[in-house]
Amino acid sequence: MKIIKRLIPSAVAACLVTGASLSVADTAIIVSAESSISSVDVDRVAAVFLGKRNKIDGVSVTPIDQEEGQDSREEFYSTVVHKSASQLNAYWSRLIFTGRGLPPDQVSGDAEVVEVVADDPDLIGYVSPGAVDDSVKVILVVQ
Amino acid sequence: MVKPNAKLALLPLAVCLASTPAFAASNAELEQRLLEQEKKIKKMERRVKSTRNAVKQNRSRLSDMSSRLKINGFFSAGSTLLDSKDLELSTFNIDDEYSTSPVTKLGIQMTFKVSDDIDVTGQLVSKGTDNYDVTAEWAYLSWQMTENFTTRIGRQRTPYYMLSEYLDVGYAYPWTRPPIEMYSLPLNNTDGIAFLHDFNAGDWTFGTHVYAGEGFGEVDQLEGSFRLQNRGISFTVETGPWAMRLAYSNSEVKVDSKVEGGAGDLLLDGINDLLVPTAGILNSGHPLVTSTTDIEELPESGIETNYLSAAFTYDDGSLLVIGELSNLEVKDFVQPAGDGGYLMVGYRFGKWMPHVTFSRFYTDAKNDEQVQEYIEVALDAAEQSSAIETLSGGLLPAAVVVPNAIGLANSLETLVQEQESVTVGVVYDISSRVKAKFDVTQYSSFGEYNQYSIDGGGDLVTTELDGYGRFGLSDDADATDIDSSTTIYTFAIDAVF
DSSP: OHHHHHHHHHHHHHHHHHOOOSOOOSEEEEEETTOSOOOOOHHHHHHHHTTSOOEETTEEOEEEEEOTTOHHHHHHIIIIIOOOHHHHHHHHHHHHTTTSOOOOEEESSHHHHHHHHHHOTTEEEEEOGGGOOTTEEEEEEEO | OHHHHHHHHHHHHHHHHHHGGGTTSOHHHHHHHHHHHHHHHHHHHHHHHHHHHHHHHHHHHHHHHHHHEEEEEEEEEEEEEESOSSEEBGGGTBOSSOBSTTTOEEEEEEEEEOSSSEEEEEEEEEEGGGTTOEEEEEEEEEEEOSSSEEEEEEEEEOOSSTTGGGTTOGGGSSSSSOOTTTSOOSEEEEEEEEEEEEEEETTEEEEEEEEEEEEEEEETTTTEEEEEEEEEEEEEEEETTEEEEEEEEEEEEEEEEEOTTSHHHHHHHIIIIIIHHHHHHHTSOOTTOOOSOOOOOOOSSOEEEEEEEEEEEEEOSSEEEEEEEEEEEETTSOOOOEEEEEEEEEEOBTTEEEEEEEEEEEEOHHHHHHHHHHHHHHHHHHHTHHHHHHHTTTSSOHHHHHHHHHHHHHHHHTTSOEEEEEEEEEEEEEETTEEEEEEEEEEEOOOEEEEEEEOTTSOEEEEEEEOOTTOEEOTTOOTTSOOSOEEEEEEEEEEEO
16 A cells, blocks of 8 residues: 555656656656756766766756655665665765765755755755655656 | 734734724824834834844854865774784784774864865874874865866875775775785875866766875884875776776985984994995905995985876675785885785675785885895995905904894895785675774785894804794794784774764
8 A cells, every 4th residue: 555655646746747658756856947957867867966977968956965764865876876875975985085075965855855956946856756846847757 | 933923913903902092182193193103113024024134144154154064074993903923013003912093093074165166174083003193184275176177285195096095984995904015105195286187078987186295204114204295196087887096106205304223224324334335345346355236325315206006996886896006116215115906806795795805015026136235235245344344444343344234134134025915804884874894814925034144153144034024023023933924803893974
């Protein structure tokens, strides 16, 4: 039941927002509804969240992360970035302590990601598709 | 924020109530009063509005402060020992008794965003191996000049090798300590300027790091310290699971201070004041003396060193492979310089990662030949000491030359080194920010070296002894009978926060 409950709104949201096929998605990559970005591939999203890239289609983006322990976060890093939480921390510690970069700012969860992304056309975030509303635009759904 | 609004909403009502007894008053009077009240309301509204703005500003200033200042840290603790009574690893304070200080480290890093493209970073580190003295390992200002180009000014870790910049951050690498065959340079920081350039092309990321500045280091075995003018460049290429790195560094070293009568002082004085004049006599062509080689005086400044290293990492999330090779060259000076390298393979099974590493170091032929020249002169001097006494007109008496030359030859012998190690270890993720590690490393293949003495008949005796690589002999060790290998056991907990 739980899974079905989760999946139904996800699928509906994904279809509504992207107008795409009937795919059942687990992670939606979102930008502000006002952003000019319309789509992105998985590798680029991973590169943006690892601080390796800061542009999508020539548009500057700033990733916004979720706090550790959030389901969406675990889903995102395992399916999009392909790193476990400890691999991710090892990766960032090599950058932080050599002054080469800082991890993205974090917010508390899906709802807050939608809220801040809607407000700022530079931000890019990930949420479970059920959290999406029309203030933001889904540019990729990853299963 | 709701309350002042509610009060404001009640105001007109209050005004009405208040004015009821004055019903008889004239219209003009009433209008006047209403006007006054309206003015009051406007005033209060304005006040509420400005209070609200002030609160808003304060809040944004607070969140601004917290987003401008980032604090991160790392911590390691654990215990270690080695299993030989003969050998010790003095650079890490490791001997045959359990100790925690070789593993304990605490680092705090603060980065303050000064403006959109300028930030200031300081990293303070306290290590058990340095008696927990707190030192600023990093202290620099970073200026992001363009999207891909950053300039840094101040103190930075010198990127000699792949792990050099985060050597203290145990969490960032799989071992409890990186292979000592390679990571045992006595210097870490460069105070100066660095330029960092990164760019992407397709799935490839390219990085270039150029730096120049002044460094400072201490060599415990030589009981001295040195300064160096340092410059170097490193290139990194990353694509998918692969990362590759090439680095070159060139320094000009000068002896900064040495303990009088210490190992380095005795070596320098012995070579420059005794061996060099002796070599001059031996090479004079006089029929009383013969020599196979000649030597130069050891400089105390302008010593050129070159570091070259190449490394790769493969990490697909499960399989982790790291390999690195390096060469250190020290020109016109006697130092154990040569080639080092390692290959590490690990595989992640959920929270566990077992790994194995092979590592090797040896002083190269160039270093060994250079050291050998000084040894030969010392041995020639000891063997022809009476002729030297005569030819020097008694300035270099045999009674002084023999023991000093033999002593020098023996200490020069320790500058030819080799060793190998095999590490088997496991890493366990306790949480996403804490790891437990256990390593067992066996060190062996130390080679042999010669020890020289003069027997009762005045003849030179050469004894071949077992070497001990980068280790040192403990006080109780009998150099003629030492363990041919030793194993270091280390347990550590590493955290980042």
